[in-house]
Amino acid sequence: MPTHHLLGAHTIDNGGIDMAARRAAAAGMQALQIFTTIPKFYGDRASIRPDRVKRFREALAGTGISPQHVMAHAAYVLNTATHEEEKSIRAAAGLAKELERSTALGIGQICFHPGAARDGNRDAAAARVAAAITGALEKIPGETRVLIENTAGAGLTMGRTPDEIAAMLAGVPRKLRGRTGYGLDTCHLFAAGHPIHESKAALTRVLDAFEAAIGEPPSFFHLNDSKFPFGSNRDQHALIGEGLIGAEAFRWLLADPRSRSVPLILETPQENFEIADGDPSPDPWDVRMLALLRSMQ
Numbered sequence: 102m103p104t105h106h107l108l109g110a111h112t113i114d115n116g117g118i119d120m121a122a123r124r125a126a127a128a129g130m131q132a133l134q135i136f137t138t139i140p141k142f143y144g145d146r147a148s149i150r151p152d153r154v155k156r157f158r159e160a161l162a163g164t165g166i167s168p169q170h171v172m173a174h175a176a177y178v179l180n181t182a183t184h185e186e187e188k189s190i191r192a193a194a195g196l197a198k199e200l201e202r203s204t205a206l207g208i209g210q211i212c213f214h215p216g217a218a219r220d221g222n223r224d225a226a227a228a229r230v231a232a233a234i235t236g237a238l239e240k241i242p243g244e245t246r247v248l249i250e251n252t253a254g255a256g257l258t259m260g261r262t263p264d265e266i267a268a269m270l271a272g273v274p275r276k277l278r279g280r281t282g283y284g285l286d287t288c289h290l291f292a293a294g295h296p297i298h299e300s301k302a303a304l305t306r307v308l309d310a311f312e313a314a315i316g317e318p319p320s321f322f323h324l325n326d327s328k329f330p331f332g333s334n335r336d337q338h339a340l341i342g343e344g345l346i347g348a349e350a351f352r353w354l355l356a357d358p359r360s361r362s363v364p365l366i367l368e369t370p371q372e373n374f375e376i377a378d379g380d381p382s383p384d385p386w387d388v389r390m391l392a393l394l395r396s397m398q
């Protein structure tokens with residue numbers, strides 16, 4: 102089916118990330134998101150074994166999903182913004198390891214949540230995030246990009262506004278800037294108080310504000326509806342059309358040229374977490390979401 106949208110999901114990886122790729126392909130996806138390590142640990146010493154790389158690359162080659170359209174989501178605990186020195190060092194090392202593993206897999210990008218500035222000094226926090234990105238890019242040469250994800254804005258987390266993402270990326274040296282960028286999660290936008298649900302014009306203004314402040318369009322979108330209300334700063338994803346954003350906003354987003362040619366990744370609830378390791382069949386709820394999004398194109 103010809104399409105200019107690269108629809109995908111963070112598919113279930115029981116049996117390995119090669120099985121996640123097979124399940125994405127079986128659902129008819131053109132993009133994919135994976136974890137390269139257990140996301141609740143730093144993973145700052147975890148390399149990826151060559152046999153795992155080989156299995157994944159072979160599986161992906163058989164799917165027709167371009168490695169360029171695969172993204173790794175970094176561990177949630179990597180707080181590169183923190184002022185606490187030990188955590189900051191481990192987070193920066195963890196981000197570099199994320200990039201090392203993803204570069205070995207040959208995939209297009211990683212995304213990460215920048216973390217929180219618990220001392221309240223947001224300028225210093227932005228500089229630390231920039232230093233972590235810079236350090237990772239300097240340490241691990243290659244093509245894989247490091248992308249900041251916008252956040253729902255709980256507590257003191259960084260990355261809820263266009264200016265904050267711009268400040269973080271502005272600290273990356275110009276020669277490395279092409280290997281970084283950012284992406285937008287619809288649930289996080291809504292939770293952080295960006296009115297993407299109000300009208301197509303309102304959604305366009307939100308995207309315009311990010312593009313103007315940062316100087317480039319987003320490099321990916323996470324397509325998630327929201328369980329919690331507008332501006333709540335709470336992050337819990339819902340199936341599209343079954344949350345408080347509503348399906349219409351996703352139709353508007355798919356009509357915006359900025360949603361073309363970049364990975365559009367569902368992180369919506371899934372049904373079959375107990376799927377057998379060797380079973381490549383797609384998750385029924387992922388399939389339902391794909392059909393809904395296709396009907397909006």
Ligand SMILES: [Zn+2]
Pocket residue numbers: 174214250286
């Ligand atoms: Zn995320």
Ligand SMILES: [Zn+2]
Pocket residue numbers: 286288289336337338
């Ligand atoms: Zn989220």
